[in-house]
Amino acid sequence: MNKIKVGIVGYGNLGRGVEAAIEQNEDMELVGIFTRRKPDAVGQNKNMIHISEIEHYKGKVDVMLLCGGSATDLPEQAPYIASMFNIVDSYDTHAKIPEYFSAVEKVAKNNGHACVISTGWDPGLFSLNRLLAESILPEGKEYTFWGKGLSQGHSDAVRRVEGVQNGVQYTIPMEEAVNKVRNGEEPELTTKEKHLRDCYVVAEAGADLARIENDIKTMPNYFADYETSVTFITEEEFKEKHTKMPHGGVVLRSGKTGENSKQIFEFGLTLESNPEFTASVMVAYARAIYKFAEEGFTGVKTVFDIPFGYLSPKSPEQLRKELL
Amino acid sequence: MNKIKVGIVGYGNLGRGVEAAIEQNEDMELVGIFTRRKPDAVGQNKNMIHISEIEHYKGKVDVMLLCGGSATDLPEQAPYIASMFNIVDSYDTHAKIPEYFSAVEKVAKNNGHACVISTGWDPGLFSLNRLLAESILPEGKEYTFWGKGLSQGHSDAVRRVEGVQNGVQYTIPMEEAVNKVRNGEEPELTTKEKHLRDCYVVAEAGADLARIENDIKTMPNYFADYETSVTFITEEEFKEKHTKMPHGGVVLRSGKTGENSKQIFEFGLTLESNPEFTASVMVAYARAIYKFAEEGFTGVKTVFDIPFGYLSPKSPEQLRKELL
Numbered sequence: 001m002n003k004i005k006v007g008i009v010g011y012g013n014l015g016r017g018v019e020a021a022i023e024q025n026e027d028m029e030l031v032g033i034f035t036r037r038k039p040d041a042v043g044q045n046k047n048m049i050h051i052s053e054i055e056h057y058k059g060k061v062d063v064m065l066l067c068g069g070s071a072t073d074l075p076e077q078a079p080y081i082a083s084m085f086n087i088v089d090s091y092d093t094h095a096k097i098p099e100y101f102s103a104v105e106k107v108a109k110n111n112g113h114a115c116v117i118s119t120g121w122d123p124g125l126f127s128l129n130r131l132l133a134e135s136i137l138p139e140g141k142e143y144t145f146w147g148k149g150l151s152q153g154h155s156d157a158v159r160r161v162e163g164v165q166n167g168v169q170y171t172i173p174m175e176e177a178v179n180k181v182r183n184g185e186e187p188e189l190t191t192k193e194k195h196l197r198d199c200y201v202v203a204e205a206g207a208d209l210a211r212i213e214n215d216i217k218t219m220p221n222y223f224a225d226y227e228t229s230v231t232f233i234t235e236e237e238f239k240e241k242h243t244k245m246p247h248g249g250v251v252l253r254s255g256k257t258g259e260n261s262k263q264i265f266e267f268g269l270t271l272e273s274n275p276e277f278t279a280s281v282m283v284a285y286a287r288a289i290y291k292f293a294e295e296g297f298t299g300v301k302t303v304f305d306i307p308f309g310y311l312s313p314k315s316p317e318q319l320r321k322e323l324l
Numbered sequence: 325m326n327k328i329k330v331g332i333v334g335y336g337n338l339g340r341g342v343e344a345a346i347e348q349n350e351d352m353e354l355v356g357i358f359t360r361r362k363p364d365a366v367g368q369n370k371n372m373i374h375i376s377e378i379e380h381y382k383g384k385v386d387v388m389l390l391c392g393g394s395a396t397d398l399p400e401q402a403p404y405i406a407s408m409f410n411i412v413d414s415y416d417t418h419a420k421i422p423e424y425f426s427a428v429e430k431v432a433k434n435n436g437h438a439c440v441i442s443t444g445w446d447p448g449l450f451s452l453n454r455l456l457a458e459s460i461l462p463e464g465k466e467y468t469f470w471g472k473g474l475s476q477g478h479s480d481a482v483r484r485v486e487g488v489q490n491g492v493q494y495t496i497p498m499e500e501a502v503n504k505v506r507n508g509e510e511p512e513l514t515t516k517e518k519h520l521r522d523c524y525v526v527a528e529a530g531a532d533l534a535r536i537e538n539d540i541k542t543m544p545n546y547f548a549d550y551e552t553s554v555t556f557i558t559e560e561e562f563k564e565k566h567t568k569m570p571h572g573g574v575v576l577r578s579g580k581t582g583e584n585s586k587q588i589f590e591f592g593l594t595l596e597s598n599p600e601f602t603a604s605v606m607v608a609y610a611r612a613i614y615k616f617a618e619e620g621f622t623g624v625k626t627v628f629d630i631p632f633g634y635l636s637p638k639s640p641e642q643l644r645k646e647l648l
Contacts, residue, residue, distance in 0.1 A: 020582035024462045097648050098641070118648055125456070127648045128632055129591075132449070134647075135608045135635035136601075138348050182594070248588075257604050258344035261597035264572075266590075270506070273585035277460075280581050284459045304643050308452055309628035311459035317422070319628050323458075324421050324442055324451045 003029040010067035017279025090120035105300040114293035119285040120278040129267040133253035140255025145173035149247030163207030184262040247274035284311040327353040334391035341603025414444035429624040438617035443609040444602040453591040461579025469497035473571030487531030508586035571598035608635040
């Protein structure tokens with residue numbers, strides 16, 4: 001079998017997740033990991049390559065998996081790399097997707113490459129389920145709940161509070177709200193009723209805990225509109241219990257058909273490692289975009305444009321026989 | 325807007341569900357309902373047409389939705405109707421799908437039509453989720469639980485027992501088993517541990533209830549391998565509480581990624597009306613196959629070959645902006 005030759009661009013949590021996911025897929029082969037850091041400093045016994053060398057890999061890598069951040073890395077890297085390679089990314093700034101799509105598409109088409117953007121789980125699998133559910137149940141109401149999960153942005157906000165040495169924030173769906181939706185009650189839910197913000201904070205020695213708690217709970221945009229819980233812990237407890245990156249959530253649609261029959265559609269993920277799961281989704285989509293490239297497609301696709309059959313190493317015949 | 329002109333073949337529960345679903349989709353228009361019965365006997369004020377007239381509707385119907393049964397209707401009807409129209413069906417005899425696919429594909433290709441077979445939820449949405457989950461989490465274990473739901477086959481079996489006047493059987497997932505899977509324990513589950521068979525029986529006057537209960541519980545293939553519950557009720561209670569057709573279930577995959585991180589993927593449906601939901605899925609796939617036919621596709625597709633974007637009346641641009 002000809003393996004699909006892939007490259008990784010960026011070696012943070014997501015990049016390491018992709019590296020591990022490739023190991024689980026026999027039809028894939030890792031050519032190299034491209035990094036802006038000094039390759040020697042990043043890892044021994046790995047094929048680490050400085051990003052400036054990437055153009056020398058044209059024709060040697062079938063798909064590049066872009067593992068940088070959406071704020072600054074991807075808007076700069078994706079068009080550049082799509083001029084040389086087929087790419088997959090997990091661009092997740094929802095509001096800017098149309099603009100990003102256009103920027104990558106222009107380069108991909110001009111240079112004859114195939115790309116899939118905004119894979120992962122939200123955007124990604126959650127988006128797919130929102131689309132599927134509303135297409136099947138046009139009369140209905142959709143809800144997305146996130147968590148229990150670590151929110152990077154909110155954890156950063158906690159750590160910026162004066163007197164905070166370390167901190168983490170978990171977003172937790174309100175069980176009562178989720179159950180109302182599951183019962184088909186189609187509730188109107190405020191922000192406060194949907195999610196709880198659960199913070200674990202290590203305070204600096206001598207810091208005023210009451211003031212820290214108040215600063216967090218009243219912080220505009222991040223916490224003021226939510227029910228927020230603040231628990232002070234030691235640095236030891238923090239290191240022991242709060243260094244993983246769990247996440248997940250549910251997409252629910254409650255609809256009505258025919259003679260007023262309630263129909264509930266639910267998709268959920270419970271992830272011990274958010275970056276590893278996102279990486280696993282990216283790898284499946286790398287296989288899909290490789291197949292599209294082989295068929296001659298050039299341009300950009302999203303998860304909405306890719307049949308699930310393309311995600312699998314199995315043939316259409318095998319899929320119909322085993323999984324339909 | 326040019327509406328998609330659809331026809332319904334067969335007017336049982338599923339056909340009536342399709343009729344209702346078309347009402348919920350503004351881009352669709354019902355041309356007629358084709359039936360083997362005397363059209364006058366079926367419904368007033370409806371465009372009921374005898375099946376023998378179907379060939380006169382060539383060119384007047386964009387997609388025919390086949391609502392017959394999988395045992396005898398569809399294997400006979402689908403190839404015949406695919407010689408004249410694009411079709412959608414919910415063929416659900418899992419083991420015979422490859423053979424059925426080939427039979428329909430030959431006719432569809434020879435006559436230039438586009439078909440999608442085996443839509444609905446299992447096969448259908450459940451199959452899609454099994455495929456998606458195993459493509460993303462290749463190292464893992466998949467579980468499907470059905471119910472709480474009415475099983476037509478098992479209800480028929482109950483009614484065949486001597487002394488039974490009326491009866492119904494619900495398949496119910498064992499909560500303990502489902503929770504073990506959700507916790508990522510990857511249990512090995514026997515048939516008995518996965519589902520409970522819950523029967524409600526109206527006995528004939530003077531019948532031996534203990535013998536009926538024993539006959540049901542020991543019935544090979546249907547009940548002997550399961551934990552089975554039998555409750556005797558009156559005909560009135562039966563009519564009041566047991567004439568709906570609820571169903572549903574969950575597809576779960578428990579997988580591992582990277583550094584042994586547990587990742588749980590779950591898709592679930594809770595349906596008050598199984599036929600109405602299946603019908604709603606068929607209507608969304610009718611839209612998809614219509615678009616493929618417009619693009620010039622001929623042959624047969626399954627849910628594995630159709631991107632979700634095709635299911636929606638929205639444009640790709642709108643979908644990226646609103647739902648990704």
